[in-house]
Amino acid sequence: MDFGVLGRLSVSRDGEAIELTSAKQRTLLAVLLAGANRPVPPDRLADAAWGEAPPSPATLRWHVHHLRQALGGDRVTREPGGYLLIVRDGELDAARFEELCARAAGSGPAEVARLLSEAMGLWRGPAYADLPGDALTEEVARLEELRLLAAEQRAEAMLALDRADELTADLAALVAAHPLRERLRELLMRALRLAGRRADALRVHQEGRDVLVAELGIEPGRRLRELHEEILREEDPVPAVRPAQLPPDVYAFTGRAAELDAMDGDAPLVVISGAGGVGKTGLAVHWAHRAAHRYPDGQLYVDLRGQADPLDPADVLERFSHALGVTRPPSGLDERSALFRSLVRDRRMLILLDNASGAAQVRPLLPGTARCRVVVTGRRRFDGLVAGEGAKPVQLDVLPQGEAAALVARIASREPSAERPLSRVAELCDGLPLALRIAGARLATRPGWTAEDLAGRLEEERRRLDELRAGDLDVRAGFELGYRHLPAPERTLFERLGLLDLPGGFAPWIVAALMDVQVEQAGDLLERLADAQLVQPLGADPSGQERYRFHDLIRLFARERATAAMDAPARAAVLGRAFETFLALADEAYSRDYLDGFIPFHGDAPRRRAEPEAVARMLGDPLAWLEAERRTLTGLVARAAELGMTTHCWDLALSGVRLYEISGYLDDWRATTLLALRACRTKSDRRGENAMLVSLGALETIERRYDQARPLLTEALPGLSGHTRILALVNLASVERRTGRAAESLALYDEALALVRESGDAPALALTLCFLSGAYEDLGRYEAAEDLLAGVPALGIGRVEIEVAIRLAKIALRRGDHARAYELFSAVVDKAGGWRDRVNVAMGKEGVGKALAGLGRRREAVEVLTEAIRLSAAVGENARALEIRNFLDALAGDRARG
Template sequence: MSEAITVRLLGAVAAERRRGSAEEPIDLGPARQQTALAILAATVGRPVPMDRLVAGIWGQDAPRNAEQSVYTYIAGLRRLFEPDRPRRAPSLLLAGSSAGYILRLEPDQVDALLFAEWLEEARRVQRDGDDREAERRLDQALALWRGTALSGLAGPFAEKERARLEQLRLAAQEQRAESLLRLGGHKEVAEELRDLTRHHPLRERARELLMTALFHSGRRAEALEVYEEGRLLLAQELGLSPGEGLRKCQEMVLSADAAAVEVRPAVPHQLPRPLAEFVGRSRELVRLKERLAPRDATPPGPLVIITGPPGVGKSALAAQVAHAAQERFPDGQLYVNCRGATPGVPALTPIDVLGRFLRALGVPPHAVPADLDEAAAMWRSRLHERRVLALLDDAADLEQIRPLLSTPFGNALLVTSRESMSWGEDAYQLELGRMSHAESATMLARLAGAGRISADAGETARLVRLCDGLPLALRIAGARLAGRPDWSVSVLATRLSDERNRLHELAAGDLAVRSSLTASHTALERGARPLDRLAARALSLLGLLHVPETTGEAAGALLGVPAPEAEQALERLVDAHLLDRTGPGRYQLHDLVRLFAAELRPQSPWEPLVRALSYYAASARLASHVSDPHRNQFARPVDATPHAIGGAAEAIAWLEDEEAVLTAAAGQALGSPDDTIAGLGVSLAFSLAWHQERFYRMAEKKALNTLALEVCRRLGDEAGAQLAHTHISNALRMTGRTDEALTHLQAALALARRLGDAYGEMRALGNLASANNSGERYGDALPWAERQLVLARSIGTRVGTRYALTAIGSAHRGMGRPERAREALEEALTDAVEVGDGVHEAQIRAGLGECRADMGEPEQAIPQLLRARELYAPGGHRIGTLRCLIGLSRAYRMMGDLDRARSAVAQAAASENGLGHARWARLLREEQAAVHAARRPSAPHGA
């Protein structure tokens, strides 16, 4: 009897009975009964007393009837293992004695015990120097694992035993890596070790082995990153320094000839151009340069901070000193505008800042960690043994830049901020005050001409006082004089003096900048040239839009003029230092000017805002349609001239470029109490739906459509509410929140039926099927898909018919019926190819490829999956691409082509990085494990 039973603990607890050449699974009953079996199986052949069983199952929370429950569990196990035993006959397999219960199995009938035995054998042959045999035995041992040990079981024994077995598993993986490294498999084992350290970052031995593998693969810089990441994690998590093994690995890497093993990335030079007319600040420049480039050649101060009120010249001074000190940083100079005080535009997050810097330092975009701590560790590793200066302009506060601090010595951070910051003894903080009279006059002379400034010293002094030494105010004043050669200094000073409140504001920090900006705006508004007046009007209208950038087209919509004329007005604002040019045809309000423009409150602001939002809504709708004409456009048409789109690729590129602007505009409009404006926000949100799905922008999609749902309810727009429910459900479905998605879809279905909207009802039925399929509830999905198919055919919608057939195929495949799935999918494919619907064709071919693999026909699966991937590529469909790569890996693996399988699954891992989709992350892990297991040879001789 005992020879016929196998108990498995290395995964979900399971048992099988062998009958002839076949194995049949044994249903082990409730979880606590499984725990009882696990306790007995861990000590086969030895008695386990009742008190140990109770303690292992419940611990301190054992109920009064715990022993009676154990009796019930033992009786249940006996019936399961010995179904033919006579009722009163003693159990031969699970015997009872005065010492406790004994499970009479051999150790090799319990996978956990067999694993430990093979692990010990591998250690023995490894000690004897036979690494090839050790690797073979370890592969066989690791192949016993099917997931997390004792998966799904709770209680003291399960938790303790799970941790013990996991430690054995990790030790086996490290032991295997040791043998592979000695056999020369450095590149092969590096990625496995990287995955191991990612999931167990505090295991120093795994990190040592990874460093060794990377070093011997010629990847010296990455090896040092691994060390630095480990050092920081040990210090932060455990308060410890690296052990001797890690330190020796670092010494090995550092002592090697860098030129032989590493090619350094291109040196970044990102500093903004210093002001050509920069004057003054000589004392501050000397003090700051001494911190960044000490005269005695000692390392620079790691953190230098410039603080002060808005408009005091922090950014200009920082750019000047950075250029003055750049020779001391030969490995690069980085720059980022942190947007800490940009009105209406969110500040960059720490991970945004780190991502920009890491990419500039040569990290491929897909390799930038999504986790903040990992990214910070990589940042510090990249700076190891280098000398880099990073200028972080307009930091919101210390928290925004904290992850970048504690950089290796030799590097420096130069930070500007409105906020004072306190950061230990390594930081140097300079509070920047107003410019002296002499410096202010010199700045004006540089801008407007020395002759004019010196012609009337009294009036010059008066103008300097009105500007209160603020460089921004002085710069604007000087620019106005330069643009009006017929004006004397007295004219401008008088204009500023006419505003009593302005004089008061000029002496009150932020208000000083506002008054200078008002003067510049007034000068344009009253200018003799029509272009000046148009520029003034443009500035007042730009304050209506809370978007990060603008273009000539958007400004033309605001102004109600052709785009070329609007762009000339924007260029005039650039000349007046009221607008920054961020790229060809793209403009951005300076942070302080943005605040000022928002306060101008032009007359009749409603019409310009509606025109601009209509332009955005019409353009987004058109781009969405052109990017994929086969997708239904949810947004209603808008009466506006959209941005001209040449083709699908151009449409996708435009949506990518404008995504931040369109999202911000939609959010602003949806928050408006005005019904027309809010309605345009709904249109914008709906127009972005396909783009957000294509690039997996689910958080943004859910947020915008949640606002859209509130607006539609307020407006009594049930058709719009139905669509908003649909979009919210799609975002929830694609992030694994199936139950919430179904709730919104039921609401959409109810609305469609109440409105008599057959198409909307059909769409809701299909989405209910899709949500259930995504949640792996295939039995629930099939009836919804079949109902959609009936309705789609009755109303004559081909796209709905294809969608329903695709969902039917997915449901059948999920229920283990690939032949029936293939029938539905092939019917859908014929139609998709006929109408040229590339997205549906890609989805269907991916499903057909998976079905062919399920049917044991990997050779037939591969052409389908390759074609699907090809179709997905132009649109940037991230999940579709990931799906195809996982399917290709599986098909190649089934054919025994493990090189191609490894390549496909590695590409899949790169594609999945940062996606954050739980289901596809799980499917990827399973395929990675399967590829890994497929490489293992058969069991050791005599095992």
């Protein structure tokens, strides 16, 4: 249904009008609509419809009954507090009007004008126009006041959009209806003035003064008087003035072809954002010089001074008015903005607003016409101008390596190919144009320096920002501006992120740990840092987390700020939360990977749990999360080692082993383990040292360096217990097996098996049985090996299923059952691929290839084994790759002899 009260009372259903012929029923409906969806007491209804001669309750019920029949039986109900009329969303024009007014609040001028024009279009006359008596006097007055406020706000917006001509008739009618309302009269005067009707504007003022003196005995208010005076002294603009205010073009401008092409489009407003020193002003000025010929009426330029000391838009408009020939512009911001739009409305001008602090500073300076082009630069991302004014965003990043080196060479007046270290200089400057220009200038002014000399000076991270300073150009000072104006929480986060030094960026969970807040709050903080151009959004990683990173020079600045802001104990406390949160998440990831049945091999460092909802989102795919955080782990191990937090350090190093093993990140495994081992030895942490010796021994075993693995494992074994001892025993047994001592390995496996049974760790038991079966296989005791594998519990864990399939497949291959081996190894490839277990995919491919060779399908075997070589090398299994290559050579020799 549709109910109309903004004019004559009306009701319709599906477009068909419902006529209420009874005046009493119309009054009852009006009162119920004024209190829609709320009980209206019976005496309120009776007073409205019958006045001082109230009817009997039965008479009121009779009239309400007939109203209910007219509207539909479910619309009017009797409630404990009275009668209630059900009005659904969008059915009542007064409610739609108020909703549109609410949506307009806080929007840009174009959206305000659109929404309030729609709202004003709902009015067909005075509210409740045909209602007899004074039953709804207060509601009518309330709606009329809202109507006038909406009319005034709409007029403000349309004046801001330079649409004065569309306003004058509507405003004149409203002023005639409300002659004492000064705000309406002021708006009408401004509209007439901007429409070029100054005499009419002065007449409207005089009429208003006459009414106020005659009716109230008062003079017009301050705003009307000031506007009257401004119109009286206003001068006609001088159209012949053609300003040309662009700064000089940028020397040795390099690159940015894509950004220049984007700016060549026909968007009337372009916003360029980026970090300090990234070249926003340079790009804007260079493009402006290229495009100036397209704007024959001139160019205006102003440095808005960013957040450090932002210029008042009113002062900027005064400058612009002077440049356009107006010597005495009006005093108010709104009036100056309206005058500026009038001055440029018929011109084709280029307006460059450099170093803006935000959208609020820019909006009053916009010309309101698509004939002009406005380019805005600033550190913020100007989302408001994109959303409200349709600005085209150009996000500026650092220069790519080739263009960066070329810029240094041009500034230094050196041939790019003459000195290869120029590329290294560009890399150490992180592609940041300001840093590149400083580096080039230092080479240009120091003829005795080579690019290699400068690169050597820049290599020292703690001195790099000191080196990137030349005269009044200073990279650190540029970063300082953005940092200084951050709110306190963002500034604290910036400092604490400087402690991490992570090569792979960071996700909200680690920010939550650093700041001791919820993950959702951490994401909001990161977005605000990104808006300030101090971190760079990288998008979602494979686990679905949003990731961010520092540009390298900003990272160094953040590290400086962290050192200045926190003492050593404070830094350790903050980083400790990050270490402990990672450890808790890694434990949870492995637990989910092993279906909650796995007791992880870890140390005694505390665990700090994130909120369950965030953990569930992050670890929906546990291995994807571990993969995404692999470089985070490397950085955290290094930071823990630097701080001497050895318990955290070696615990973190262990937390990556499962990922390293299945994905073949053997270099990461070795680097983190050696780093933790050195830290433990420095602090005489014997337990951590033994754990790292076992981990390193396991790695040497995987890489088939058995002579190195045996002493590491043997040295650690006496001081081990629990899962650490189990891991050492299993790997030492593997060393014995693979060096031809399978019988000697059985005792080691038996001890490991006994410890596993005591621990109650079902996945560890299953895997130990698989490993023991390998020893029986080496001894030729295939049936015993198969019996062991048959006793492996069905846990539904991918790692266990893959290991069982590999063992059975190897036994089949040794027995010469190549068809069975082919089937089982193919299943291994499928299962391991599904679990992203790259190591076992390579092993499965090797087995498939050997089975194919045994079946006489040599061409297929060569293809599969060649792929197995590539996959093995990719995961660091170089010994396996060599073994497969030898097998292929032997296969080729057999074929040649055949």
